[in-house]
Amino acid sequence: MNYQFKWSVLWSGQSGVWLLQGLITTVEISALAWVLAAALGILSGALRTVPWKPARALATAYVEFFRNVPLLVWMFFWYFGVPPLLPRAVQDWIFNHGAEFWAGMFALGVYHGARMSEVIRSGIQAIPRTQFEASVAMGLTTFQAYRLVIVPIALRLIVPPATSESLNLLKNSSVALTISVAELTFQTRQIETYTAKAIEALTAGTVIYLVLCVGIAAIMARVERRFAIPGLIARGG
Amino acid sequence: MADVAIRFKDVDKWFGKLKVLSDINLAVVAGEVVVVCGPSGSGKSTLIRCVNGLEGIQGGDLIVLGESIVRPGVSMSGLRTRVGMVFQSFNLFPHMTVLQNITLAPVRVRGLGATEAEKTARALLERVRIPDKADHYPANLSGGQQQRVAIARALAMQPKIMLFDEPTSALDPEMINEVLDVMTDLAKDGMTMMVVTHEMGFARRVAHRVVFMDGGRVVEEATPEAFFATARSDRAKEFLSKILSH
Numbered sequence: 001m002n003y004q005f006k007w008s009v010l011w012s013g014q015s016g017v018w019l020l021q022g023l024i025t026t027v028e029i030s031a032l033a034w035v036l037a038a039a040l041g042i043l044s045g046a047l048r049t050v051p052w053k054p055a056r057a058l059a060t061a062y063v064e065f066f067r068n069v070p071l072l073v074w075m076f077f078w079y080f081g082v083p084p085l086l087p088r089a090v091q092d093w094i095f096n097h098g099a100e101f102w103a104g105m106f107a108l109g110v111y112h113g114a115r116m117s118e119v120i121r122s123g124i125q126a127i128p129r130t131q132f133e134a135s136v137a138m139g140l141t142t143f144q145a146y147r148l149v150i151v152p153i154a155l156r157l158i159v160p161p162a163t164s165e166s167l168n169l170l171k172n173s174s175v176a177l178t179i180s181v182a183e184l185t186f187q188t189r190q191i192e193t194y195t196a197k198a199i200e201a202l203t204a205g206t207v208i209y210l211v212l213c214v215g216i217a218a219i220m221a222r223v224e225r226r227f228a229i230p231g232l233i234a235r236g237g
Numbered sequence: 238m239a240d241v242a243i244r245f246k247d248v249d250k251w252f253g254k255l256k257v258l259s260d261i262n263l264a265v266v267a268g269e270v271v272v273v274c275g276p277s278g279s280g281k282s283t284l285i286r287c288v289n290g291l292e293g294i295q296g297g298d299l300i301v302l303g304e305s306i307v308r309p310g311v312s313m314s315g316l317r318t319r320v321g322m323v324f325q326s327f328n329l330f331p332h333m334t335v336l337q338n339i340t341l342a343p344v345r346v347r348g349l350g351a352t353e354a355e356k357t358a359r360a361l362l363e364r365v366r367i368p369d370k371a372d373h374y375p376a377n378l379s380g381g382q383q384q385r386v387a388i389a390r391a392l393a394m395q396p397k398i399m400l401f402d403e404p405t406s407a408l409d410p411e412m413i414n415e416v417l418d419v420m421t422d423l424a425k426d427g428m429t430m431m432v433v434t435h436e437m438g439f440a441r442r443v444a445h446r447v448v449f450m451d452g453g454r455v456v457e458e459a460t461p462e463a464f465f466a467t468a469r470s471d472r473a474k475e476f477l478s479k480i481l482s483h
Binding site: 128130131133134135136137138139140141144148149152153156227229230231232 | 289291313314315317318320321322324326328329330331332341342345346347374375376377387390391394
């Protein structure tokens with residue numbers, strides 16, 4: 001093997017700044033998309049279980065539509081497809097204000113919201129129906145029963161799969177490089193292009209993703225313990 | 238004549254094609270304790286679940302505290318603040334402490350302040366004889382204690398009527414009495430109660446009236462003395478011979 005490792009490419013020249021910018025963009029786009037995904041997931045996951053058919057149908061349509069189209073297609077759709085439908089002035093405005101970031105964030109959020117929805121629905125469906133009956137029997141409205149009892153219990157039950165889904169979201173934010181969002185993967189490719197040092201650049205990216213994800217998993221494990229419902233089977237390992 | 242709290246008028250109920258309540262006519266007056274008994278599948282749980290609208294009815298009329306619950310536009314959540322219910326499986330909210338379980342509805346539905354709600358909750362815990370459990374989670378209580386918290390939670394809304402759906406069926410024998418004692422106190426205080434139960438001792442001691450159901454119909458309706466001494470229908474005699482023989 002005659003490959004010459006040169007790790008210093010990661011901190012010489014622009015590389016360090018690029019990596020940092022990439023990291024910040026990845027965290028920003030993922031965090032915003034996560035908030036959108038969580039909101040859409042909770043809303044549609046809950047609606048899929050309510051005793052009102054039109055609401056269920058609407059939520060089902062959202063889930064099936066958004067989870068059954070590849071994320072990459074959604075990115076292209078929101079970036080290349082939607083803007084031409086908007087008035088010229090709006091188009092100019094959004095292209096001057098980081099359209100690729102917002103399109104990427106939106107695609108990521110709605111796609112993972114549909115997947116999160118199924119996680120939340122499974123949590124709600126694990127709750128005995130009688131919990132809902134007990135809630136409304138004391139005068140809570142259906143909305144209050146969901147907000148105060150059903151969803152809070154479901155959220156506690158689904159921390160492990162929701163963590164996996166959140167990590168997927170973070171990793172999938174790399175797909176946004178295809179619409180030129182300068183996130184972490186985009187920046188590692190840029191370092192590679194400028195320095196011709198692919199292994200070093202990709203290693204840096206890999207390690208940063210790994211640290212981010214392991215960090216999030218550790219935080220979620222604490223959340224899981226903190227909000228565990230007394231009396232349920234305790235978490236393993 | 239005393240105020241009628243609950244009146245069933247020719248009530249019919251179907252689950253799909255299965256008729257589960259037929260032609261029910263029954264009135265419960267304020268302050269009365271009515272025990273509903275009968276073999277499983279006779280419709281007794283369904284009957285009391287109609288009173289607070291957990292089950293809808295398909296025929297007849299059901300008037301609760303002066304208001305027809307089948308009238309279009311009737312507020313079910315409004316009705317339910319006046320009708321408390323205790324379930325067989327306790328149904329405490331597992332992610333909340335005992336105190337949070339009891340104060341939830343008074344604060345969220347009746348708009349009570351947190352301090353006042355807590356004060357009431359603690360007084361109710363005294364009344365159901367577990368004042369020291371306020372900060373426990375349901376999982377850390379015995380079945381009998383959970384059911385007494387469930388009773389306190391229902392009472393916190395200051396209901397006019399209490400419905401009990403087999404409140405002791407999920408309990409170990411030694412815990413049944415602690416729950417029945419609380420219910421007996423409640424009856425003595427003049428609460429209007431409909432109780433689905435197999436506890437015939439409770440029916441004999443506390444009920445003003447026993448309603449026996451079979452096949453979705455009210456087959457017999459009598460004072461406890463009359464019911465236990467001289468049940469008229471064959472079905473009631475058969476039921477009593479089975480339930481009282483052990």
